[in-house]
Amino acid sequence: MKSKYDYLIVGAGLFGATFAYEMTRRNKKCLVIDKRSHVGGNVYTKSVHGINVHVYGAHIFHTSDETVWKFVNGFARFNGFVNSPIADFNGERYPLPFNMNTFRKLWKDVKTEADARAKIASQTMGYHPETAKNLKEKAISFVGREIYEKLIEGYTEKQWGRPCEELPPFIIERVPLRFTYDNNYFNDAYQGVPVGGYTAMIENMLVGSDVLLGTPYKKFVNKYGSVSNAVIYTGAIDEYFDYRLGKLDFRTLKFETVAMDVADFQGNAVVNYTSKKVPYTRVIEHKHFENARTNVTVVTKEYPAEYSDGCEKFYPVNDEKNERLYAEYAELAKTVKKVYFCGRLGSYKYFDMDDTVKNAADLAEELESN
Ligand SMILES: Cc1cc2nc3c(=O)[nH]c(=O)nc-3n(C[C@H](O)[C@H](O)[C@H](O)COP(=O)(O)OP(=O)(O)OC[C@H]3O[C@@H](n4cnc5c(N)ncnc54)[C@H](O)[C@@H]3O)c2cc1C
Structure with a gap:
C-alpha cells in the first residue's frame, strides 16, 4: 500500500x-x-x-x-x-413505556394520575431507589411489585441471563415511567x-x-x-x-429472521415478550419502521445469550x-x-x-x- x-x-x-x-x-x-x-x-x-x-x-x-x-x-x-413498543405477558398486551395507558390496562380501579401513584406506592415493598441493593429492589421501588413481576423481571432476566437479584441496580434507570397518556418510549426532542x-x-x-x-x-x-x-x-x-x-464478557443476541407472505404480522414494529416462558425477548417487524407498503413482511425474533467465540459482541457486562x-x-x-x-x-x-x-x-x- x-x-x-x-x-x-x-x-x-x-x-x-x-x-x-x-x-x-x-x-x-x-x-x-x-x-x-x-x-x-x-x-x-x-x-x-x-x-x-x-x-x-x-x-x-x-x-x-x-x-x-x-x-x-x-x-x-x-x-x-x-417508538411505541408493546409488551406481551402471557398473551396480555400492555403499552410501553409505563404510562397511564399501561396503568389503566393493568388496574381497573385506577382512573387518575393520583390513583396510579397511590397504587404503585402501595406496592413498593419498602424499597427505595437510593438504597436498592440490586435491580429487583430498584425496579420495585420505582414501579411496584406487579409491574415488576409482569413487565420487567422475565424480560430483564432473559436479557442478562441472570436473576434480577444478581444484577446491579443502575441498569433499570433506562426505563422511563410516566403519568400521562403517552406511549412514546423516548423522552428526546428528535x-x-x-x-x-x-x-x-x-x-x-x-x-x-x-x-x-x-x-x-x-x-x-x-x-x-x-x-x-x-x-x-x-x-x-x-x-x-x-x-x-483476559477476556471481557459480553451478552450476545441470536436473530431468527423470516419473510412471511402476509402484509402484516403484529401491527407494530416492536413487541417485547416479558414472560420467562417465551425464550425470546423481542419480535421486530421491520416494515413498520418505514411504513413499507408491501404484500410481504419480515420478522425477527431476538434471543439473548451469553457471548461465546464466533458470536457478535453486543452488550458489555459492566x-x-x-x-x-x-x-x-x-x-x-x-x-x-x-x-x-x-x-x-x-x-x-x-x-x-x-x-x-x-x-x-x-x-x-x-x-x-x-
Ligand atoms: C441490539 C442493539 C440495539 C440497539 N438499538 C439502538 C437504538 O434503537 N438506538 C440507539 O441510539 N442506539 C442503539 N444501539 C446502539 C448502537 O448500535 C451503537 O451506538 C452503534 O452501533 C455504535 O457504533 P460503533 O461504530 O461504536 O460500533 P459498531 O457498530 O459495532 O462498529 C464497529 C465496527 O468495527 C468492526 N471491527 C471490529 N473489530 C475489527 C477488527 N479487528 N478489524 C476490522 N474491523 C473490526 C466491526 O465489524 C464493526 O463493523 C443498539 C445496540 C444494540 C446492540
Whole structure:
C-alpha cells in the first residue's frame, strides 16, 4: 500500500464513519477498514423484499442534541417514526413505556394520575431507589411489585441471563415511567429512522474516504505495516491486545429472521415478550419502521445469550469484575502511541447512536485542534 493516510480507521460503524467524515471535510486522508463484508457496523440495514431489515437489532435514532440531529440529517432524510413498543405477558398486551395507558390496562380501579401513584406506592415493598441493593429492589421501588413481576423481571432476566437479584441496580434507570397518556418510549426532542435504511446514510458519510471491507485489522497490519499517522480503533480493546489480560464478557443476541407472505404480522414494529416462558425477548417487524407498503413482511425474533467465540459482541457486562479488567486494558492502551480506542467496543461501554456520533465528532475536533 503506497499512499500514506492521516488516519487508519478500524471499523466502518457509526463511530468510524462519523470520524471519517469529520476528517475528510478537514482535508485529511482516511482509510476505513472493516472485517465485515459491509459498512454500517451494527446499524447496518439490508433490503429484503423491499423492506429495510435491521440486521443487528432494531435501531431507532433519538436525541435531544440539536447538533447531532442536524448532523445525521445531512446524510439521510429521517421519517417521523416514534417508538411505541408493546409488551406481551402471557398473551396480555400492555403499552410501553409505563404510562397511564399501561396503568389503566393493568388496574381497573385506577382512573387518575393520583390513583396510579397511590397504587404503585402501595406496592413498593419498602424499597427505595437510593438504597436498592440490586435491580429487583430498584425496579420495585420505582414501579411496584406487579409491574415488576409482569413487565420487567422475565424480560430483564432473559436479557442478562441472570436473576434480577444478581444484577446491579443502575441498569433499570433506562426505563422511563410516566403519568400521562403517552406511549412514546423516548423522552428526546428528535426521533426517527433514516428513509432507505442506515446503510445508505453510512455510505454517504464515507464519501471521500477509502474503504476496504472483509479486512481484519491484524491481517491488514501484517500485510501492509503502518500506513497512517494515527489509528482510530473501534474494535474490541481486549482483542487488540490478544486477550493478554483476559477476556471481557459480553451478552450476545441470536436473530431468527423470516419473510412471511402476509402484509402484516403484529401491527407494530416492536413487541417485547416479558414472560420467562417465551425464550425470546423481542419480535421486530421491520416494515413498520418505514411504513413499507408491501404484500410481504419480515420478522425477527431476538434471543439473548451469553457471548461465546464466533458470536457478535453486543452488550458489555459492566459488572465490577469486567470494569476492573477494562480499566487494566485502558491503562495498557495508554502505552500504545497514536492508537485511539473508541466506539462501543473500544470503550467497552453501551452508547446510543447519538452519543456515538457526538463522541466521534468530539474526538475529531480534539485531534485536529492540537
Ligand atoms: C441490539 C442493539 C440495539 C440497539 N438499538 C439502538 C437504538 O434503537 N438506538 C440507539 O441510539 N442506539 C442503539 N444501539 C446502539 C448502537 O448500535 C451503537 O451506538 C452503534 O452501533 C455504535 O457504533 P460503533 O461504530 O461504536 O460500533 P459498531 O457498530 O459495532 O462498529 C464497529 C465496527 O468495527 C468492526 N471491527 C471490529 N473489530 C475489527 C477488527 N479487528 N478489524 C476490522 N474491523 C473490526 C466491526 O465489524 C464493526 O463493523 C443498539 C445496540 C444494540 C446492540
